[in-house]
Amino acid sequence: MRQGNVLSAESVARAAAVCVALALIVAGCVQAGLRVNTDDRHPAHFASPLSPLGGDAAITDARDWTGRRAPLIRAAFQARIYGWLPDADGAIVGERRTIRTTNYPHARSVEEVTVRLPSASAEDILFRAVVFLPQGQHGASPVVIVPNFCGNDAALGFSDGRLNHGAWLPERCRTFSNRSVTRFIHGQNIIRPPFERLLRAGYAVVTFYPGEVVPDEPMRAAQAIARLPEPTRAPKVGAVGAWAWSISRAVDIVDADARFDHGHIAVFGHSRFGKSALLAAALDERISAVIANQSGRLGAAPTSRTIGEPLRALTRRFPHWFPTVAQGAVADAAMLDQQSLIALIAPRSILLGGATLDRWSDPVGAYQGAEAASDVYRLLGRQGLTQASIETPDYSADITFFMRPGRHGIRDVDWTATIAFLDAHRSTPRHAAVTP
Numbered sequence: 352m353r354q355g356n357v358l359s360a361e362s363v364a365r366a367a368a369v370c371v372a373l374a375l376i377v378a379g380c381v382q383a384g385l386r387v388n389t390d391d392r393h394p395a396h397f398a399s400p401l402s403p404l405g406g407d408a409a410i411t412d413a414r415d416w417t418g419r420r421a422p423l424i425r426a427a428f429q430a431r432i433y434g435w436l437p438d439a440d441g442a443i444v445g446e447r448r449t450i451r452t453t454n455y456p457h458a459r460s461v462e463e464v465t466v467r468l469p470s471a472s473a474e475d476i477l478f479r480a481v482v483f484l485p486q487g488q489h490g491a492s493p494v495v496i497v498p499n500f501c502g503n504d505a506a507l508g509f510s511d512g513r514l515n516h517g518a519w520l521p522e523r524c525r526t527f528s529n530r531s532v533t534r535f536i537h538g539q540n541i542i543r544p545p546f547e548r549l550l551r552a553g554y555a556v557v558t559f560y561p562g563e564v565v566p567d568e569p570m571r572a573a574q575a576i577a578r579l580p581e582p583t584r585a586p587k588v589g590a591v592g593a594w595a596w597s598i599s600r601a602v603d604i605v606d607a608d609a610r611f612d613h614g615h616i617a618v619f620g621h622s623r624f625g626k627s628a629l630l631a632a633a634l635d636e637r638i639s640a641v642i643a644n645q646s647g648r649l650g651a652a653p654t655s656r657t658i659g660e661p662l663r664a665l666t667r668r669f670p671h672w673f674p675t676v677a678q679g680a681v682a683d684a685a686m687l688d689q690q691s692l693i694a695l696i697a698p699r700s701i702l703l704g705g706a707t708l709d710r711w712s713d714p715v716g717a718y719q720g721a722e723a724a725s726d727v728y729r730l731l732g733r734q735g736l737t738q739a740s741i742e743t744p745d746y747s748a749d750i751t752f753f754m755r756p757g758r759h760g761i762r763d764v765d766w767t768a769t770i771a772f773l774d775a776h777r778s779t780p781r782h783a784a785v786t787p
């Protein structure tokens with residue numbers, strides 16, 4: 352009994368110390384975050400994606416953009432930053448099974464499908480996707496593809512014992528308490544995207560765990576990348592490029608299924624998956640809208656700005672995300688910066704999300720990058736970013752910027768903005784590709 356009391360006094364003291372340490376860390380982060388996101392002493396002067404590039408003359412005509420400059424920039428991003436994506440596409444659905452659940456009353460059906468390359472054997476599965484179709488939808492449904500962070504069972508909020516399939520998970524996803532801490536830090540929706548909200552709003556959803564294709568851990572990632580189909584050129588992708596490739600494989604199965612509206616295929620990616628979602632949209636024109644929430648360095652944030660996560664810190668912490676050439680991106684930024692990645696998505700719709708206390712993402716820089724990318728939208732007869740300031744999102748514009756208070760993560764308001772943006776673009780016909 353006495354021992355119990357002593358122990359509990361000790362644990363109270365320990366808990367108090369942990370609380371103080373946490374409070375100090377949070378206070379530090381808040382301060383750093385405030386400084387990061389309000390410090391605009393370094394106004395960006397980004398080159399327009401239309402200005403002369405290397406030996407390539409300035410672009411003044413839509414056909415030159417589509418036929419000449421865009422392919423050149425697509426190649427440059429793969430050669431210098433993300434690596435060349437595997438040269439294999441047209442993924443197909445293998446097995447299907449219905450998931451019996453009462454958790455999603457607005458779903459007409461929830462099914463799990465295995466996705467593989469046509470050349471692969473039935474056991475050689477790339478990933479499993481969970482496909483939700485909304486109730487009461489007449490005709491093909493607009494769809495949102497959502498790569499998830501902790502596996503399909505955690506994303507659905509339950510396991511029928513067969514959903515995870517033994518996929519490797521990072522520490523923060525492994526136990527209930529670790530997932531609770533992750534949710535506390537990065538928001539309720541980081542692990543469980545709000546499928547029911549999307550279904551209620553009339554959207555089909557396809558979710559999958561990119562870690563099934565390439566695990567988010569250096570050794571395992573290297574092995575998984577070595578097993579991917581070869582690209583046509585070197586260097587090979589890192590994990591971010593491989594995840595972008597897997598997003599396009601999810602698009603393959605959507606594109607082959609008449610239950611989906613092929614003119615309205617959106618991808619939602621947060622942070623590391625925001626980087627992948629932007630790259631996927633830049634390379635895959637079937638994606639009609641992309642939501643890149645707090646995508647940060649080598650996402651929407653320009654490399655030429657010194658605000659936000661330094662590139663060196665990113666490549667040191669996550670050596671498996673990019674091929675080694677990406678370490679030269681700072682030196683290359685005068686020629687190739689992230690506004691050109693955003694511009695490759697023109698004339699399709701983009702929502703960029705930022706948070707005031709996010710130390711990594713440099714929302715101000717991303718906003719200015721979107722302004723520079725708007726030159727390309729205007730060349731293609733559209734407008735790009737039209738909002739008056741970073742705080743006043745115009746959801747019906749080609750590019751919307753949504754800035755909210757708070758830390759890095761996915762909160763309800765991020766999805767509220769996403770649904771407002773998707774709704775605003777729902778009646779937009781598929782943008783006709785500008786062909787040379």
Ligand code: GCU
Nearest residue numbers: 622623624646647648665711
């Ligand atoms: C890390 C990384 C960021 C990334 C973020 C995330 O913090 O340094 O670049 O955006 O993880 O994916 O949550």
